[in-house]
Amino acid sequence: MRPMSLPDDDVRAAVEAMLGHPVRGLIWHAEPLDPHLRFHSVTAGVVGVHGDAGGEPFSMVVKQTRLGHDPDPGALWVSGAEPSHRHYWKREWLAYSSGLLGSLPGRLRAPHLYLATEPGPEAAWIWFERVEGVPGERWPLPRYAMAARDLGTTQGAYAAGSAELPDQPWLSHGWLRDWTEATTQAWPLVHDDEAWRDGRLDALRPLRGRVVETLAAMPELLAAADAAPRTVVHLDLWPTNLYATADDETVAMDWSSVGIGGLAADLDQTTLDPVWMQVRPGADLDALEGPIVAAYAEGLRESGLDVADSVVRRWYAAAAGARYTAMVGLQLEMVAIAEKVAATEARWSRPFADVVADRARVVGRALDLAEQALSG
Numbered sequence: 081m082r083p084m085s086l087p088d089d090d091v092r093a094a095v096e097a098m099l100g101h102p103v104r105g106l107i108w109h110a111e112p113l114d115p116h117l118r119f120h121s122v123t124a125g126v127v128g129v130h131g132d133a134g135g136e137p138f139s140m141v142v143k144q145t146r147l148g149h150d151p152d153p154g155a156l157w158v159s160g161a162e163p164s165h166r167h168y169w170k171r172e173w174l175a176y177s178s179g180l181l182g183s184l185p186g187r188l189r190a191p192h193l194y195l196a197t198e199p200g201p202e203a204a205w206i207w208f209e210r211v212e213g214v215p216g217e218r219w220p221l222p223r224y225a226m227a228a229r230d231l232g233t234t235q236g237a238y239a240a241g242s243a244e245l246p247d248q249p250w251l252s253h254g255w256l257r258d259w260t261e262a263t264t265q266a267w268p269l270v271h272d273d274e275a276w277r278d279g280r281l282d283a284l285r286p287l288r289g290r291v292v293e294t295l296a297a298m299p300e301l302l303a304a305a306d307a308a309p310r311t312v313v314h315l316d317l318w319p320t321n322l323y324a325t326a327d328d329e330t331v332a333m334d335w336s337s338v339g340i341g342g343l344a345a346d347l348d349q350t351t352l353d354p355v356w357m358q359v360r361p362g363a364d365l366d367a368l369e370g371p372i373v374a375a376y377a378e379g380l381r382e383s384g385l386d387v388a389d390s391v392v393r394r395w396y397a398a399a400a401g402a403r404y405t406a407m408v409g410l411q412l413e414m415v416a417i418a419e420k421v422a423a424t425e426a427r428w429s430r431p432f433a434d435v436v437a438d439r440a441r442v443v444g445r446a447l448d449l450a451e452q453a454l455s456g
Contacts, residue, residue, distance in 0.1 A: 086110055086129065086142060087199070094195040094207040095133050098140060103133035113141065121148020121159040122169045122336060124203070128210065139210045140194060145173055145336070147202040156262050156410070163250040166258040172336040173204035174250045181335060184312070185243040186234030186383060188227075188330050211331045216319030217359050221367055223324055224350050225375035230330040231346060232379020235311040239343055240384040245310060252339025255315050257302050260402055266409030267295055275412045280421075280433040283440035284411060290447045294405045297454055301405075304398035304453045308342030309385075315339065317346045318353040319360075344392055347376055348400035356404065356442045358428040358435060365445050394453060401450025404442055411436060 091108050108131030124146045130139040147169040148159030160168045173196060175181050181190035195207035216227075237243040269275040270291055294301070314321075315337035323331045351369040354360040360368075377392040414420045421432045428435055 086127065090195060090197050090205075090207070091129060094129075094140060094142075095131075095138055097194040097207075098138055098209075099133060099136055103136070105132075105134045107131045107133075110142075121150050121157075122146070122167055129207075130210075141191070141208055141210045143172070143206045143208070145169060145204050145206070156259070164253070166252055166255050166262075166337065168250060168252070169202075170204050171250050171252065171338060172334070173206055174248070175335050175338050176206050176208065178248060180246055180248070180312075181338075184234050185237035186232075186379070187230035188234040188332055190332060190335060211323045211325065211333070213323040213325040213329075213331070216322035216324075219319065219322075219324065221371070224319075224368060225371040226328070227322055227324070227330045228347065228350060228372040229375040229379035229382070231317070232376040232381075233383045234379075235313070235343055235346075236380035236383030236385040238311040239309040239380070242384055245340065246312065252313075252315070252337055252341075254306075255313070255337055255339055255341060256305060256345060256399060256402060260298065260302065260406045263406040263410060266413045267406075269409045269412040270295065272412075275416070278415045280415055280431075280436055281412065282433070283437040284408065284443065287408075287440065287443055287447060290451075291405060291408050291443070294401065294447055294450045295408075297450070298402060298406070300454055301398055301402045301450055305342055305345065305395065305402055307398075308344060308395035310340055311343050313337075313339055313341035313345050315341065315346065315349075317349040318357055319350070320357075322350075342395055342399065343380065343387075344373075344376065344395035345399045347372060347396045348403055351396075352400060352404060352442045352445060355438050358430065358438065361428075361430065361434075361438050365441060369445070397449035398453035401446050401448075401453055404446035405450055408443055411439060 092106055095106060096103055108129055110127050110129045113126045113128045122145055124144040127142040129142060147161055150158040158167060162168065176193045177196035182193060191209040191211050193208050197205045199205060238245050276285055314332055314335060316334055317332060321333045325331060351372050354368065355363050355365065373393055373396055374389060377389045380387050424435055425432050
């Protein structure tokens with residue numbers, strides 16, 4: 081779907097909010113940002129706007145969200161019409177327009193909001209800062225740990241009670257549990273010998289028995305993740321959604337799943353997802369995981385929450401173990417669909433078997449973590 085055109089009056093209002101004063105002689109241009117980005121049904125487009133306002137240059141982003149109408153409402157990535165849905169279509173717009181994302185405690189921040197508009201009954205647009213800095217895909221390893229500590233200062237403030245936990249009805253609740261439930265449609269494939277015959281699954285095959293056992297224990301695993309103290313969670317903090325500014329601020333993008341969840345529920349997106357999603361193919365999982373979990377625990381303590389590293393690791397282990405074990409069936413489903421295999425290979429410029437090999441390493445780590453969490 082092509083991004084919708086931008087009204088002149090809204091561009092002017094956003095620029096004036098950005099610059100802090102009325103403007104004359106406004107000249108502006110807009111173009112899709114990353115037009116090859118795969119949008120799910122909540123996102124209609126992401127548009128960059130730049131220009132000149134009476135001699136002052138400006139640049140911003142417009143994220144165009146909408147209520148999508150999906151052919152399979154039970155699929156993993158779909159648009160939800162109800163605020164309780166894990167992918168409620170208007171959640172990010174409300175998180176910005178309510179002021180929640182503009183008043184986060186601690187050192188993690190969201191882009192600055194300039195304008196929030198509703199061009200139609202099923203459309204909501206967010207006009208915000210175009211963050212200048214180094215994207216997470218290009219970070220050196222130590223910057224991941226710094227981001228985790230910044231995240232800890234923000235989430236710890238809510239858990240420690242120095243910041244009031246929000247209670248708006250549009251915030252997600254139980255997101256990991258709902259998302260895991262959506263993956264169960266592919267779980268029967270784990271028990272199907274025929275589904276495992278494809279040679280491109282060779283790296284995953286030795287893990288099959290442990291996957292079966294962990295899926296059977298999923299209720300206990302999710303309960304262990306739910307035992308963590310409540311905080312504001314992002315739920316999609318993989319490197320593509322993170323920036324480091326010139327002032328070394330950590331800025332998180334894409335708050336479409338923001339809600340209330342357990343401490344450490346966001347960590348696997350920086351420890352395991354860089355390998356799973358091929359941001360750092362072949363990366364050493366120990367080099368990612370160890371410093372990130374430790375730095376996050378430091379951030380929690382800095383915020384005033386008295387908690388040991390071992391306790392934080394237990395919360396992390398439960399959430400990470402659940403998320404990545406639950407996705408094994410989806411890999412078996414994908415390998416049988418030529419179009420999905422081709423799309424994966426085109427996206428990452430790697431053979432599907434190589435992608436699976438990296439994901440098998442992640443699943444192996446997730447199983448280790450799940451077993452740790454389940455052992456107490």
